[in-house]
Amino acid sequence: MSLTRLNAVSYLNTKPLVYACEEHLLVHNFQLIYDVPSICAQQIKKGNADAGVIPSIEYARSDAPYAIVPDIAIASNGPVNSIFLFHTVPVEHIKTVALDTSSRTSVALTHIILREKYHLRFTPIDHPPVLDRMLSIADAALVIGDPALECTDRPEPHLDLGEELTDMTGLPFVYAFWAGHHNRLDASDVHILIEAKKIGLTALTDIAAVYARTHRGSSTFYEAYLRDHLQYAFGLEEQKGLKAFYERAYQYDLIDAVPELHFF
Structure with a gap:
């Protein structure tokens, strides 16, 4: 039997979804491949993966009909603590933004929040997530995921984009989810992924402890991030929040249409 190829995001925020598979805590037929969110989406599009954890904006931009x-x-309902817009000038004076393009959802969030809440248009500058260098060439810098976790003690003022969007919508925000082509996952695969999440959510202490061994933060800090700042449900409120995001993305010409959500 051939393996089902899954592209998973390499960030800590995805570990609760894949921990059970990595540790063989359940039987599965998955080959896990890790990358940043934007590459995960590209791999599915190219046919190099059957499904993956993709940024929510990529679902709306896909030519092929994906199922979820x-x-x-991967969602939040308030501060997410890993998507920051650092700035060296007052927000209302931002004209240039250095963007970590690892997740295009976060880039879209930056456009939406600055345009709708702060009435700003800016010149984007793609840049690797090295904050000092980013702020040396732009008024503001978008840093996401694990690199953002390493910047939580920085002195520069910043916006937490998860908090900003929830303030605007009153709803949770969905950053990413498992998705792929309709015929690439069967009912058993879907069941295993759901069970893997359930197991992962019982292992946050262990996940944080393992991560802390190779990163500068404490296991307590990383566990609080997973437990207090992130949510892993995809219920009606999360779907409403995702739709609100898509409507704004369409309004600001970031996607061509507001997609319907189709599930496996």
Whole structure:
């Protein structure tokens, strides 16, 4: 039997979704391949993966009709603590933004929040996530994921984009979810992914401890991030929040249409 190829995001925020598979805590037929969110989406599009954890904006931009694994998302309902827009000038004076393009959802969030809440248009500058260098060439810098976790003690003022969007919508925000081509996952695959999430959510202490061994933060800090700042449900409120995001993305010409959500 051939393996089902899954592209998973390499960030800590995805570990609760894949921990059970990595540790062989359940039987599965998955080959896990790790990358940043934007590359995960590209790999599915190219046919190099059957499904993956993709940024929510990529679902709306896909030419192919993707299906979503139900009940699983990477989401927040307030400060997310890993998507920061640092700035060296007052927000209302931002004219240039250095963008970490690892997740295009976060780039879209930056456009939406600065345009709708702060009435700003800016010149984007793509740049690797090295904050000092980013701020040396732009008024503001978008840093996401694990690199953002390393910047939480920086002195520069910053916006938490998860908090900003929830303030605007009153709803949770969905950053990413498992998705792929309709015929690439069967009911058993979907069930295993749902069970893997359930197991992962019981292992946050262990996940944080392992991560802390190779990063500068404490296991307590990383566990609080997973437990207090992230949510992994994909219920009706999360779907409403995702739709609100898509409507704004369409309004600001970031996607061509507001997509319907189709599930496996």
